Amino acid sequence: xxxxxxxxxxxxxxxxxxxxxxxxxxxxxxxxxxxxxxxxxxxxxxxxxxxxxxxxxxxxxxxxxxxxxxxxxxxxxxxxxxxxxxxxxxxxxxxxxxxxxxxxxxxxxxxxxxxxxxxxxxxxxxxxxxxxxxxxxxxxxxxxxxxxxxxxxxxxxxxxxxxxxxxxxxxxxxxxxxxxxxxxxxxxxxxxxxxxxxxxxxxxxxxxxxxxxxxxxxxxxxxxxxxxxxxxxxxxxxxxxxxxxxxxxxxxxxxxxxxxxxxxxxxxxxxxxxxxxxxxxxxxxxxxxxxxxxxxxxxxxxxxxxxxxxxxxxxxxxxxxxxxxxxxxxxxxxxxxxxxxxxxxxxxxxxxxxxxxxxxxxxxxxxxxxxxxxxxxxxxxxxxxxxxxxxxxxxxxxxxxxxxxxxxxxxxxxxxxxxxxxx
Numbered sequence: 001x002x003x004x005x006x007x008x009x010x011x012x013x014x015x016x017x018x019x020x021x022x023x024x025x026x027x028x029x030x031x032x033x034x035x036x037x038x039x040x041x042x043x044x045x046x047x048x049x050x051x052x053x054x055x056x057x058x059x060x061x062x063x064x065x066x067x068x069x070x071x072x073x074x075x076x077x078x079x080x081x082x083x084x085x086x087x088x089x090x091x092x093x094x095x096x097x098x099x100x101x102x103x104x105x106x107x108x109x110x111x112x113x114x115x116x117x118x119x120x121x122x123x124x125x126x127x128x129x130x131x132x133x134x135x136x137x138x139x140x141x142x143x144x145x146x147x148x149x150x151x152x153x154x155x156x157x158x159x160x161x162x163x164x165x166x167x168x169x170x171x172x173x174x175x176x177x178x179x180x181x182x183x184x185x186x187x188x189x190x191x192x193x194x195x196x197x198x199x200x201x202x203x204x205x206x207x208x209x210x211x212x213x214x215x216x217x218x219x220x221x222x223x224x225x226x227x228x229x230x231x232x233x234x235x236x237x238x239x240x241x242x243x244x245x246x247x248x249x250x251x252x253x254x255x256x257x258x259x260x261x262x263x264x265x266x267x268x269x270x271x272x273x274x275x276x277x278x279x280x281x282x283x284x285x286x287x288x289x290x291x292x293x294x295x296x297x298x299x300x301x302x303x304x305x306x307x308x309x310x311x312x313x314x315x316x317x318x319x320x321x322x323x324x325x326x327x328x329x330x331x332x333x334x335x336x337x338x339x340x341x342x343x344x345x346x347x348x349x350x351x352x353x354x355x356x357x358x359x360x361x362x363x364x365x366x367x368x369x370x371x372x373x374x375x376x377x378x379x380x381x382x383x384x385x386x387x388x389x390x391x392x393x394x395x396x397x398x399x400x401x402x403x404x405x406x407x408x409x410x411x412x413x414x415x416x417x418x419x420x421x422x423x
Contacts, residue, residue: 002134003141003198012145013190014075014125016152017183018118021086023153024160024176025051025114026369027262031244031255032093036167039096043104045241045373047089047111052366054115055359059213061123062355071124072195078121079187083180085113090176094169119362121187126354132198142335143277150270150328157263165256216353224410225341226360231406232296232334233364235399236327238372238392239303240365243320245376246389250310261317268321272328289407292337295330296404302326303397307390372396 003011030044061074088110096103125145133141156179163175216222247253247261276291302323309316338357372392379388 001198003129003132003137003194005137007194007198008129008133008137008141008144009148010190010194011125011129012148014079014121014187015145015149017079017187017190018082018122019149019151019153020156020179021082021183022114022118023157023262023266024179025086025089025111026240027157027244028160028164028172028255028259029089029093030241031248031258032172033096034245035248036255037093037096041242041245041373041376042370045370047107048241049366049370050108051085051111051115051118052362052369054112055119055362057116058119058123058358058362059352059355061120062127062352062358064124070195071128072191074124075121075128075191076184076188078117078119078124079184080117081113082117082121083184085110085115085117086176086180087173088113090173093172097169115362119358123355123358126358128195130354132195142338143273143332146332146335147270147273147277150266150273154263154266154270157266158260159263161256161259161263164259165254167255213352213356216356221410222341222353222356225337226357228403228406228410229334229338229357229360230364231399232292232330232403233361234368234371235296235299235396235403236331237365237368238396238399239323241369241373242376242389242392247316250386250389251316253316261320264317265320265324268324269328269331270324272325273332274328275325276329276332289333291333292330292407293404295326295328295333296400296407298326298329299323300397300400300404303393303400307393307397310386310390 026048030048033039033044034041064074089107092103092106092110095106129141129145160175160179164171243265244253244258244262247258248255253261272295276295279291302319305314306316306319306323308314309319338354341353375392375395376388379391382388383391
């Protein structure tokens with residue numbers, strides 16, 4: 001038997017838990033380092049890049065899943081590592097204030113553990129979905145689980161933001177501890193017993209990891225899709241480390257307000273994903289390629305407006321929500337394409353393929369986030385603060401435009417498919 005819709009929803013709860021912890025590490029702690037602790041933007045940028053860099057191990061996790069490993073075990077263990085890393089990164093905030101060297105060492109260790117946890121749990125989860133989900137349900141399953149991750153991010157950011165004000169280090173630790181422990185408990189409940197009840201397709205014959213990767217890389221479509229993932233995700237993540245500091249330094253947002261803004265942005269992502277899912281499945285409007293290109297171009301246009309928001313006295317939050325909306329449009333269409341491509345070929349190495357694209361995304365996320373932070377620091381040396389951030393947003397818009405052009409070329413019309421096909 002294959003995964004039911006209820007079981008797919010339960011696995012989506014794991015994605016929600018992943019997002020709930022990660023958003024605090026990449027948004028809230030990032031803002032605290034830059035604004036409250038007055039550290040260079042590049043420092044949290046490097047830490048977040050480290051956690052993404054560690055995720056280059058994703059293909060290895062996928063390969064283990066393809067060889068018939070116990071995916072439930074890796075999902076739960078990975079979430080446990082992620083929670084421990086999140087608590088460690090939070091404890092490093094007050095330490096950075098009193099002892100920079102010790103706080104930095106603790107942060108480096110914590111963010112490395114976070115990367116291992118996300119890689120182990122996230123890749124094993126997607127491998128289970130790809131192998132145990134019926135063919136006609138795969139795109140819908142990917143969309144549902146991603147929507148739930150965005151919902152987890154948005155709800156956590158909004159809720160945590162309300163409890164963080166008035167800010168104190170002790171209050172921060174309590175909020176993070178509650179979220180991390182809750183995420184681990186919910187993950188255990190969500191995945192318990194599912195893998196035993198479904199029969200995934202037979203695992204391929206044992207093969208060396210290097211050989212499997214070489215075979216997948218020889219597939220032209222898989223290779224080109226990897227390039228698209230890297231470019232689009234570089235653009236997607238460039239604002240991750242600078243948007244909340246931008247809100248604090250230029251618009252005067254408090255930590256709670258900027259955290260809630262991050263939640264509102266991910267609420268926009270959620271709405272964009274829902275719109276594309278309804279249009280593509282219910283109304284049969286558009287193809288995956290159309291939605292990817294439209295989402296990338298819409299994101300580029302909104303970023304141009306955000307770059308001049310302070311000059312034109314425009315409200316920031318609605319623009320951030322619009323950016324999230326267009327991000328969601330392109331992301332969900334790209335995920336639908338990924339799940340379709342993951343099952344292609346005679347080798348049926350869904351886990352290794354998903355791991356390859358996950359590694360490409362992780363490298364792009366680290367590169368994009370660190371590049372955006374470094375460019376802001378450089379620009380602040382020669383430009384006013386608002387103009388420095390605006391210049392980076394314009395660079396991000398240009399990369400989104402390039403990703404749209406690449407998607408239009410490599411996503412052939414015959415590869416377009418509905419996100420939620422009929423049963």
